[in-house]
Amino acid sequence: MIFEDSNIVTKDGYDFKFTPSACSSCGGKCCTGESGYIWAKYHEIEKMANFLDLTIEEFATIYIRKVKHRYSLIEKQIDIGNYACIFFDNSLKQCTIYPVRPLQCRTFPFWEIYKNDKEEVKKECLGVID
Ligand code: SF4
Incomplete structure (x- = not known):
């Protein structure tokens, strides 16, 4: 609890x-550092897509990579050896989808x-x- x-x-x-x-x-x-995974379940992908006014297919094409049977948000490289979640705004230093971020981020x-x-x-x- x-x-x-x-x-x-x-x-x-x-x-x-x-x-x-x-x-x-x-x-x-x-939200930054070594390369890793930001896991998202289908219902979370649905929420993020809605938040951005995209269809699930559009959202998945742009922001998701499939890793075996799971889904992860993609990353962007912000420096040598330093990566950020695609939804991290490196200037503002904040998550741009904060209200609908996946459980992994919330916990x-x-x-x-x-x-x-x-x-x-x-x-x-x-x-x-x-
Ligand atoms: S979804 Fe938001 S909180 Fe989660 S890793 Fe990406 S930027 Fe950080």
């Missing part, structure tokens, strides 16, 4: 907390891989605190 007040978010089973206010000064560390930094690795998630997210 996630508990959220305006300043601090906690989740059962995680020994760290998250302060969303840090996002305004972070510059988008969770960060409370990812399973960070459950027992507070030091690692701290490197990835300025908003993580003890």
Whole structure:
């Protein structure tokens, strides 16, 4: 269960907390970095397409890559060895589809891989605190 007040978010089973206010000064560390995947399910693709006033086919052609049986948003290279999600505005340092971003984005930094690795998630997210 996630508990959220305006300043601090906690989740059962995680020994760290998250302060969303840090996002305004972070510059988008969770949307940029090494190349990776931003997984999206069909119903999320549908929502993003609607948000952008595109058909699902149009959206998928422009923004989606198929990886085996799954779908990921594509990335753009912003520097040597540095990539960003296609929907990250590198000038404004923010997500341009924030209200309809996929679950993977919504649940960060409370990812399973960070459950027992507070030091690692701290490197990835300025908003993580003890
Ligand atoms: S969809 Fe938005 S929040 Fe998710 S990685 Fe892309 S820019 Fe970041």
